[in-house]
Amino acid sequence: xxxxxxxxxxxxxxxxxxxxxxxxxxxxxxxxxxxxxxxxxxxxxxxxxxxxxxxxxxxxxxxxxxxxxxxxxxxxxxxxxxxxxxxxxxxxxxxxxxxxxxxxxxxxxxxxxxxxxxxxxxxxxxxxxxxxxxxxxxxxxxxxxxxxxxxxxxxxxxxxxxxxxxxxxxxxxxxxxxxxxxxxxxxxxxxxxxxxxxxxxxxxxxxxxxxxxx
Numbered sequence: 001x002x003x004x005x006x007x008x009x010x011x012x013x014x015x016x017x018x019x020x021x022x023x024x025x026x027x028x029x030x031x032x033x034x035x036x037x038x039x040x041x042x043x044x045x046x047x048x049x050x051x052x053x054x055x056x057x058x059x060x061x062x063x064x065x066x067x068x069x070x071x072x073x074x075x076x077x078x079x080x081x082x083x084x085x086x087x088x089x090x091x092x093x094x095x096x097x098x099x100x101x102x103x104x105x106x107x108x109x110x111x112x113x114x115x116x117x118x119x120x121x122x123x124x125x126x127x128x129x130x131x132x133x134x135x136x137x138x139x140x141x142x143x144x145x146x147x148x149x150x151x152x153x154x155x156x157x158x159x160x161x162x163x164x165x166x167x168x169x170x171x172x173x174x175x176x177x178x179x180x181x182x183x184x185x186x187x188x189x190x191x192x193x194x195x196x197x198x199x200x201x202x203x204x205x206x207x208x209x210x211x212x213x214x
Contacts, residue, residue, distance in 0.1 A: 019180060022182055037201075049073070097115070
């Protein structure tokens with residue numbers, strides 16, 4: 001399998017799953033524990049943001065321990081961070097904004113790039129750079145109506161709203177036209193203290209019900 005087809009398969013897997021669970025925390029141990037719980041849940045995709053301490057090491061460890069889980073890097077804001085993420089084995093890169101450096105590194109290494117955008121102008125710029133999936137952030141600012149409004153003139157865009165997505169409202173985002181969603185604190189918790197595995201499991205089940213209704 002060559003790199004180009006690998007990126008395409010990662011995109012296909014994200015679109016099929018419909019969700020990218022996001023781990024953002026100041027605790028490396030909490031991040032690992034949350035990632036283990038998500039890997040066991042069957043969702044099959046994990047994003048480790050570069051705000052997590054030792055994020056490259058966490059990504060590298062997860063790739064080794066869970067070969068059947070797609071592991072990506074989030075908060076990839078420039079080419080240097082993108083290079084670190086790719087070197088650690090990240091299978092997709094996400095940015096909260098339109099980062100040309102991130103896109104260039106991803107393209108060079110044939111890794112899926114998911115740049116961030118908010119306005120129609122930024123979405124169009126991402127499309128012009130070849131983005132096949134675009135993160136809309138912060139999505140809660142405009143809500144599902146914002147997704148619907150962007151897709152009216154740009155129906156070819158695949159949008160991944162992030163921020164404001166919860167297990168309970170995930171269906172509203174898909175009704176608005178989202179291709180997939182990113183969900184962090186509302187799913188895995190705030191990333192402080194001890195991970196509440198029971199609550200996480202309950203949230204995952206609610207999320208799965210919403211995804212099944214797509």
